Amino acid sequence: MAGPVDQDVLIVGAGISGIGMAVHLQMNCPDRSFGLAERRADLGGTWDLFRYPGIRSDSDMHTLGFVFEPWKHEKSIADGPAILDYLNRIVDERGIRDRIRLNAKVVGADWDSAAARWTVTMENDKGAVTTTTARWLYLGSGYYDYDEPFDAQFAGREDFQGQIIHPQFWPKDLDYAGKKVVVIGSGATAVTIVPSMTEKGDGKGAAHVTMLQRTPTWYFIRPAKDGFANFLRKILPEKLAYKITRFKNVRLQDIAFRRAREKPEKVKEYLTNKLKESLGDRYDAEAFTPPYNPWDQRLCLVPDADFFEAMKADKASVVTDHIERFDAAGIQLKSGKHLDADIIITATGLKLAVAGKIPVRVDGEPVAWNEHFYYKACMFSNVPNFSVVFGYLNASWTLRADIVSEYVCRVLNHMQQVGADVATPVLADPGSLTEENIFDFSSGYIQRALHIMPKNADALPWRLSQNYVQDRVDMRTGAIADGLLTFTKAGDAAKAAQAPAALEAAE
The missing domain is CATH 3.50.50.60 (FAD/NAD(P)-binding domain)
Known part of the structure; x- marks a missing residue:
């Protein structure tokens, strides 16, 4: 029994x-x-x-x-x-x-x-x-x-005089006002943190946030608000409007993924044109052309192009390079360049x-x-x-x-x-x-x-x-x-x- x-x-x-x-x-x-x-x-x-x-x-x-x-x-x-x-x-x-x-x-x-x-x-x-x-x-x-998050084990961590933070263990009430911040990584977490830490007119934002990436990522820009969904909610019962929007979004996700796998060059061209449209003369092919096809890794969503708006406002920037080591004042790159930093955020993955x-x-x-x-x-x-x-x-x-x-x-x-x-x-x-x-x-x-x-x-x-x-x-x-x-x-x-x-x- x-x-x-x-x-x-x-x-x-x-x-x-x-x-x-x-x-x-x-x-x-x-x-x-x-x-x-x-x-x-x-x-x-x-x-x-x-x-x-x-x-x-x-x-x-x-x-x-x-x-x-x-x-x-x-x-x-x-x-x-x-x-x-x-x-x-x-x-x-x-x-x-x-x-x-x-x-x-x-x-x-x-x-x-x-x-x-x-x-x-x-x-x-x-x-x-x-x-x-x-x-x-x-x-x-x-x-x-x-x-335990993924630890990239950067050389010289112990020499850095500022704060090193992993997004998985974010300290409460971190003060980054007026400070130079370097975010290591180019995935969804990094692309979220960068615009969120920039100066927003309240005096609490960082002086500048640099996203340091080893490899570029494919970005997809879309509005944070779904106009179609919000319209349906005004004219239809809540559950029906939700069901229709969910069906629409599932189908679009499926079509987009299959198209990326079947015609990657077309999708690359589409995503690149959207980036150029958003960034204008700030577009840098080296920083935004990944060596892999879209959906070989998960597409990185940028709602309302907030990441790119921060770049155009000179509050954020992207550097594509490899890390030689951390030092007292920031990060020494293999190219010979140096990134000064008060805070380093290691958004290096799970x-x-x-x-x-x-x-x-x-x-x-x-x-x-x-x-x-x-x-x-x-x-x-x-x-x-x-x-x-x-x-x-x-x-x-x-x-x-x-x-x-x-x-x-x-x-x-x-x-x-x-x-x-x-x-x-x-x-x-x-x-x-x-x-x-x-x-x-x-x-x-x-x-x-x-x-x-x-x-x-x-x-x-x-x-x-x-x-x-x-x-x-x-x-x-x-x-x-x-x-x-x-x-x-x-x-x-x-x-x-x-x-x-x-x-x-x-x-």
Whole structure:
């Protein structure tokens, strides 16, 4: 018999992924109990952790928002506080806040086949250890290491007399008024920080902000406000206007990505012309011509061209060079140039983590994720009652979170219908699959983490697909009992193993 549990589903993480799953459970599995374990002192995940100036979404909120909750703000490219307000409103209106255990860092998860349950070990901010049990474990713990960002290990760091800051650990009330700031990096974080730290007429801005990049990035300029969405909201009911805008944005994202892959030269020309139009005589081909095609790395969004406006106002600049070393007054470059700095911000990227770095064991055996294949983009070969969210590289994170939540709810309901305690994607012969690296992105944070990532096959369902439009159909309408996802009762695996021994003894 299956052992008793504290909740049917334990959700790890109270950010976008975890909160989304909680609501989907309420809607699709109302008779199932659930709880959330959040390691931080408040909900929000990424949007609670990152506090750097200008923190904002790098995709529109009509797709980064949930399918079930319309985005009501005028700006579709939202800042961190607005996203936190959105999440807090959802947990309060839907009665989820009481289900969240804060300051509860999950430090271990153990599956027991005989009892068909997970025992999850948690540690609070004072070091006290507790356990809880669940039938299903759902990880909404994000994709990067919360404790440790990527460290580029620049020589001479100890010689620098100013402040060195990583955006992941932004100090509260940092005073940068009138100071010279160098931001190392050229991704979404750097492009957000640079214009946000420039002088805005309030006397609190930096004297000048320099973005130091080793390699240029492809930028995409779009308005922070979606005029089409705001027009629809005036003439249509809120939910219908949101649904239409979401559909429109999903389609445009899909078309843009496919066009970049099929006709990269055309997309390069389009993006370059938009940059020239925005920067005018400030356009510098060396600074804005990447050595890779658009969408070989994620496009970097620049809402309202704020980054380029700061450049035209002489408040910001871009330098393309390599770092020789830090020194007392700033950064010595390999070209021989020197960048003076009072503050250096190392926006050099994240460090990826699988399954929130949680040690997971199945019947006492540690799970090495790089030895397991993805199944349906959210489960893993031969790991029972377990799912995780890893968002799209070429679209909004929440698009995947929504369809994964819906799919897991379908699995839970099927288990109830057939009287099963355990759902396992069974892969008897991993050698029968042809492996493929579906992370065909050249981004540094992806390439650095390939060795720890779960495996991907060249065909569904054993892969983490990057095609939302196809995934949505498959996850919502595909057969649950597909011959690969196996449904069993508690202890069936142990009974099957004992049967040959019993037969031998009888003989």
